[in-house]
Amino acid sequence: MFPWVFGNSRNAPVSNEDIARVAVAALIDPARHAEKSYRPTGPELLGAEDMAQAIGRAVGRSVRVVPTPTWLFMKAARMGGLAIDLMSNVRYYVDDHKRGAFELGAPTTDVLDVTGRPAEDFETIARRYAALSGNQRTFGNWLRQFAQFMLTPFSRGFNLDEYDRELRRPFPSEPQFAPESEVWRREHAISEAAKPAVPGSDKALSPPPVAVNGWNSKEEAFPCHNR
Numbered sequence: 001m002f003p004w005v006f007g008n009s010r011n012a013p014v015s016n017e018d019i020a021r022v023a024v025a026a027l028i029d030p031a032r033h034a035e036k037s038y039r040p041t042g043p044e045l046l047g048a049e050d051m052a053q054a055i056g057r058a059v060g061r062s063v064r065v066v067p068t069p070t071w072l073f074m075k076a077a078r079m080g081g082l083a084i085d086l087m088s089n090v091r092y093y094v095d096d097h098k099r100g101a102f103e104l105g106a107p108t109t110d111v112l113d114v115t116g117r118p119a120e121d122f123e124t125i126a127r128r129y130a131a132l133s134g135n136q137r138t139f140g141n142w143l144r145q146f147a148q149f150m151l152t153p154f155s156r157g158f159n160l161d162e163y164d165r166e167l168r169r170p171f172p173s174e175p176q177f178a179p180e181s182e183v184w185r186r187e188h189a190i191s192e193a194a195k196p197a198v199p200g201s202d203k204a205l206s207p208p209p210v211a212v213n214g215w216n217s218k219e220e221a222f223p224c225h226n227r
Contacts (some may be wrong), residue, residue: 002055003068003076004048007098012041013051013124021115038110043119045106051122058126059137061208070094075157080150088160092177101178104190 022040026033046054048065056063077087096102111119129135164171168213178184 001066002048002052002063004065005068005073005094006048007067008047009097009100009103010045010047010050011097011102012043012045013122013125014040014042014111014205015120015128016109018042018115018119021117022111022153025114033114038114039105040114041107041119042125043107043121044105046122049123051126053122054121055126058121058130061137071157072153074150074160075155076152078158079152079155084158084160084163087158088163091160096178099177099179104179105182105188114141132144 012101019040022038026038052063052065071093074087074091077090078084107119173210176184179190184190
């Protein structure tokens with residue numbers, strides 16, 4: 001099963017390795033990259049079914065997409081040892097993703113332009129992770145994953161509202177999600193002709209590639225967040 005929390009939106013997943021290569025290239029030759037920003041992406045926009053098929057080819061098994069509520073995703077993240085300070089931001093990222101924020105302006109050619117090498121495709125990334133020992137289909141791994149799967153709904157989640165109150169974080173008086181913000185779209189050079197996806201819709205238009213800042217899924221970002 002492939003748990004999916006992002007509705008009908010798409011992304012252009014980029015590998016951690018390609019992000020690292022972009023960062024290293026910028027650090028090695030800072031004069032060339034001064035005053036520039038990059039948004040590394042993979043080579044194509046993919047939805048949940050596209051990714052599931054790629055993962056299936058990587059592991060040699062049929063993979064089915066399972067729509068997953070955010071609250072369950074958060075419980076699984078806590079069980080996996082992820083920190084609350086990270087997940088307090090990811091909750092907004094999930095909602096931005098559902099609204100098509102990461103379809104806009106993607107894919108880019110920044111990985112190729114900066115490193116001289118094309119970005120890895122998603123199946124290549126999936127095959128690398130599938131080859132790790134912890135992801136092999138052994139009885140021990142299967143038993144561990146099955147136990148975690150059964151326990152997740154009954155485990156504790158994050159109390160993100162309490163966490164925000166304790167930090168006394170300032171919030172905008174009228175917050176907006178990224179693709180709905182005229183300021184965000186202007187700062188990221190997103191044209192008005194590119195309409196973001198909305199929950200329940202699978203028809204989003206993508207503009208030509210542009211170089212913008214971005215935080216691209218678990219695919220991280222360089223050099224700054226999309227929000």
